[in-house]
Amino acid sequence: MNKNTIGLLLSSLLFLLITGCSKPVKEITESPDPAIVALDAFPSVKFTAPVDIQHPPDGSNRLFVAEQAGLIRVIKNTGSVETAMTFLDIKSKVLSGGERGLLGLAFHPNFKTNGYFYVNYTRGNPLTTVIARYRANLPLTDQADASSEVILLTFSQPFDNHNGGSLQFGKDGYLYVATGDGGSGGDPSNNAQNRKSMLGKILRLDVNATTRGNYGIPVDNPFVNNTEGINPEIYAYGLRNPWKISFDSTTDKLFAADVGQNSREEINLIIKGGNYGWRIKEGIDCYNPSSNCNTSGLIEPIYDYSQSTGDKSITGGYVYHGSTLLTLRGKYIYGDYVSGRVWSLEMNENKAGANSLIIDKAGLVSTFGQDEAGEVYFANYQNGKIMKLGIAQRP
Numbered sequence: 001m002n003k004n005t006i007g008l009l010l011s012s013l014l015f016l017l018i019t020g021c022s023k024p025v026k027e028i029t030e031s032p033d034p035a036i037v038a039l040d041a042f043p044s045v046k047f048t049a050p051v052d053i054q055h056p057p058d059g060s061n062r063l064f065v066a067e068q069a070g071l072i073r074v075i076k077n078t079g080s081v082e083t084a085m086t087f088l089d090i091k092s093k094v095l096s097g098g099e100r101g102l103l104g105l106a107f108h109p110n111f112k113t114n115g116y117f118y119v120n121y122t123r124g125n126p127l128t129t130v131i132a133r134y135r136a137n138l139p140l141t142d143q144a145d146a147s148s149e150v151i152l153l154t155f156s157q158p159f160d161n162h163n164g165g166s167l168q169f170g171k172d173g174y175l176y177v178a179t180g181d182g183g184s185g186g187d188p189s190n191n192a193q194n195r196k197s198m199l200g201k202i203l204r205l206d207v208n209a210t211t212r213g214n215y216g217i218p219v220d221n222p223f224v225n226n227t228e229g230i231n232p233e234i235y236a237y238g239l240r241n242p243w244k245i246s247f248d249s250t251t252d253k254l255f256a257a258d259v260g261q262n263s264r265e266e267i268n269l270i271i272k273g274g275n276y277g278w279r280i281k282e283g284i285d286c287y288n289p290s291s292n293c294n295t296s297g298l299i300e301p302i303y304d305y306s307q308s309t310g311d312k313s314i315t316g317g318y319v320y321h322g323s324t325l326l327t328l329r330g331k332y333i334y335g336d337y338v339s340g341r342v343w344s345l346e347m348n349e350n351k352a353g354a355n356s357l358i359i360d361k362a363g364l365v366s367t368f369g370q371d372e373a374g375e376v377y378f379a380n381y382q383n384g385k386i387m388k389l390g391i392a393q394r395p
Contacts, residue, residue: 053369103165159183244316257316
């Protein structure tokens with residue numbers, strides 16, 4: 001997220017405190033396409049500062065919502081549900097506020113049998129990112145064991161913004177971790193280009209191995225056997241603040257939405273060993289230096305857009321594979337936290353096609369989610385509602 005969005009985040013938390021006791025209202029957000037709307041997925045339920053939505057691979061038809069302060073709540077995926085249960089409470093460990101907090105959640109591919117899931121959060125004194133594993137003793141119940149924490153990896157954060165936070169498992173069974181450049185503005189230490197730093201990267205961990213303590217390095221990571229001191233966890237680098245990564249559930253292509261500095265927002269297709277340019281470039285433009293930058297070896301975004309029309313903080317989403325909205329099938333759905341717009345981006349192999357606005361004025365779009373059926377949801381950070389893309393109901 002941009003520095004100028006921190007104030008919006010804090011004011012949003014105040015808004016939640018003021019309005020938290022109001023009666024739930026079923027909301028429908030209009031779309032420029034009259035056939036598509038964003039429907040309140042759970043009219044009787046709201047969340048506090050939702051930052052991630054995930055579902056476990058267990059056939060239980062549940063959604064899990066990570067709240068920034070350190071709660072994970074679980075809800076049955078039916079519109080008639082009236083409450084969300086607390087699945088995990090680690091508020092005592094999490095330093096939240098601004099861009100800090102519990103930022104990511106991912107379920108082990110074998111969650112149904114081992115009960116393992118993974119979180120990404122920030123703690124204080126000193127400010128540190130923590131990647132940890134927890135366990136649900138009975139995976140199909142709605143409560144995890146808060147005492148089961150096993151820390152895989154930690155790394156220091158020099159500033160309180162640009163923490164990234166997204167976690168995703170690929171079909172290869174490895175855990176992918178999105179990290180921001182460490183914050184401030186302009187990446188003053190050039191962390192994103194420094195392969196001896198964990199910051200500004202996509203990391204790739206083997207959570208089933210123990211060669212690095214509580215995890216291992218996949219044997220085909222791009223820098224696994226280097227002799228230059230490069231962190232072997234690195235899968236890709238040159239990112240500013242990747243705010244949500246996701247795999248296409250059909251093709252397994254890895255998408256990363258990277259928040260810009262002052263000018264452009266971008267979407268990248270992540271490949272092994274790829275350098276995505278920050279801080280040399282911001283989107284398609286040179287950043288440091290501001291002109292005539294050396295672009296040799298840098299991978300261009302598949303799509304980027306200007307901040308000039310009010311779209312100033314991209315939120316990554318998912319490729320739609322649901323059955324409700326056939327016109328969106330195979331398109332990447334994403335949004336912008338500041339403007340509240342949601343778009344669909346056509347994909348032609350590894351190239352982007354037409355980009356279409358599908359929802360306008362959707363609020364502070366903080367995250368997207370996808371259920372077992374491939375339907376897509378997003379969270380409004382301000383009012384705590386989870387919205388689902390659907391078809392407008394006619395009288």
